[in-house]
Amino acid sequence: MFVHALKIDDKKCIGCMRCLKACPTEAIRISEGTAYIQEHRCIDCGKCHETCPVDAIYINEDDFQMVHEFPHSVALIPAVFLGQFPEDIRVSRIYDALVDLGFRHVFEVESAANIFAEAKEQYARENPDIRPLISSFCPAIVRLIQIKYPSLVENIMPIKAPLDISAIYALQELQNRGIPREEIGLFYVTPCAAKIAAVKAPVGEKRSIIDGVINMDSLFNRTYRKIKEQGKNYISKQSRTINLSSDAILSTLTNGERRICLAKKSYSIDGIQNVMDFLDKLENDEVEDVEFLELRACDQSCAGALLSYENRFLCGARMYARARKAAERERNGEVPREREMDKMKKFLIENSRVEAPQPRSMFVLDKDRSKAFEKMERINRLKARLPQIDCGLCGAPTCESFAGDVVINRIGLSRCIFYQRHLERKNDITRQECIAAMNAVWGDDRMKEE
C-alpha cells in the first residue's frame, strides 16, 4: 500500500464533489457527506487540493520543533523556494533567515542536478534497448505510471531524484567534517505532496535518509516573517550562498532536464492531463523514435507546485532571472559552488541507483483472471443500466466507476438516483430505503428538516 501525504479533514469537507471530478485517477469517493481517498489509486498529484473551496484537503508535515532537536539540522531547499520571495530580497538574506529559524546548514537540492543528469546519461548508455527512457524526477509521474501504465514501468529510469542525491551529499559532507550521524537532521522543504510521499515511502528503496519534511508554504511564512521582523536595518550575516549554475536552477522547470540531455529526440510535458494523453499514445506504440521523456505532473513543473505560494509564472520568471545572473557569472569564469559535489561524483552516481519500480495497476479487477472476467461482465451489464451522465450523486465520479464499486465493493445500486426512480416505479423500494441510500452518500445532516 502507498503511503500518502494528502489527507481530507472530515470536519471541514462539505462534500461538494469538486475533488471527485478533478482527480485524474478517479481515486475519490463521497460517503456520509464527505470525500475520502481510495489509497491504492492516489498518486499524490494534488489536483484535489487545488480545487477544494474550503481547504479541507491538507498535507501532513513534520513538527517544526524537530529542527531544534539536532545540533546540525540541515534545510534541503528546492530552487522554487527562492522563487517565492520578492526580487528585492537577496538570496543571502533568505539563507540568513533560515539559519535564524534554527537550521545550521542550508543546501539547495538542485546542486545535484548535474550529477542526476550524469547518472541518467550513464544509465542510458548501459541500457541502449530501453527507449524511451522516462525521467524519475517527478514522483507523482512515477506513481501514475505504476498504477495506470504498467507496461511503461520498465521505461522509468531507476535513479534517485536530485533531492535524494543532495541529501546523500549533505550527509556525507557533514560526516566528513567529523559530525556524527545522530547529530545531523536532514529536513526536506517540499513544494508538493508527491515528494513527501516519495520521502516517507520511496519507490525502490527501503527507507529514505531524510529525517523530516517541512512544507514549503509554511516555511515561506516563517522565513518571510523573520525577514520582516528583522527590518530594513538588518546587518547581513553574509551567509555563504550556493551559487547554482543556470542549468541547475532551471532543472526543476519545464524543459529543465530536456535542455541538457543528450537524447536526439525528446519531449518535455507538464500537467497531469497532458502527460496522460501522451502516455496513452506512447503505450499504443504510436510515438516513434523518442529517446527521453521529461514528464511533470504540475503545470509549469515545480513552479506550479501545490505548496507554491507565488503564482507559477512569476515564480518561474524569478528563477529565470536568477539563472541569467548565474549564466553571466559562469561566462566570467566563476565555477558554481555546486561543483564541490564533483569530488564525490563517483560515490554519488553509484549510490543513485534504486531498484526498478514495480507496476501496481489500479485497473486489475481480480488477480484470478477468470474471476476478473466474471466481474467485468457484471460491470458491463450494470453500466448499461446506468444513465451515463456522470452526475456524481452516487458518490463516485462516473457511472462506470460506480458500476465497478457496486461489483467490487458491494455498494448498493440504489445509490444511483435514476435506478432508484426505476425501482420506485416498480414499487420495489420504500421511501425509507430511498432516504437511507441518499444518506449513505450525503450524510444524515443534509436531509434534516429545516
Next chain:
Amino acid sequence: MHQEYTVIEGDFVNAGKASSSVKKTLKQLNVEPSIVKRVVVALYEAEVNAIAHAYGGKVLVDIDSDKIKMVVADKGPGIPDIALAMQEGYSTARPEVRDMGFGAGMGLPNMQKNVDKLNVTSEVGVGTTVEMEVNF
C-alpha cells in the same frame, strides 16, 4: 465478451479507438503488460490498414479469460498477393497516406510479429479480413 467498432475510410483521427478500449479491458483482466502491448500494437495496425487502404470496415473483438480474438473486416480493393503483402517494406499506400506517416509496408509483418495466430483472407475488389489471436 464481445465488442464491435466501425472504422471509416480516411478517418485517421479516430484510428486507435478500438485498440484503446481493448487495452483498458485487458488491463482490468490483469493480462500481463507485455501481452497487452502486443495486442494493442497489432490491432492498431489493422485499424489503420482498414482506414488507409480500404473503404472502412468493422472491428470485432472477442475476449475470453485466456485469449483474445480480433477480426478486422474491410470493404476495399483487396490484396492480390497476400504473401507479397506479408513482406516487410512492401506497400501499395497512396503518396498522401505515406505523407501522413502511414504506409511504410510494415503493417502485416508487424501484426504477424505480435500475435500468436494470424489469418488473412482477401478477395480482390471485395475486401480483406484479418483474423488475429493472442493467448494470455
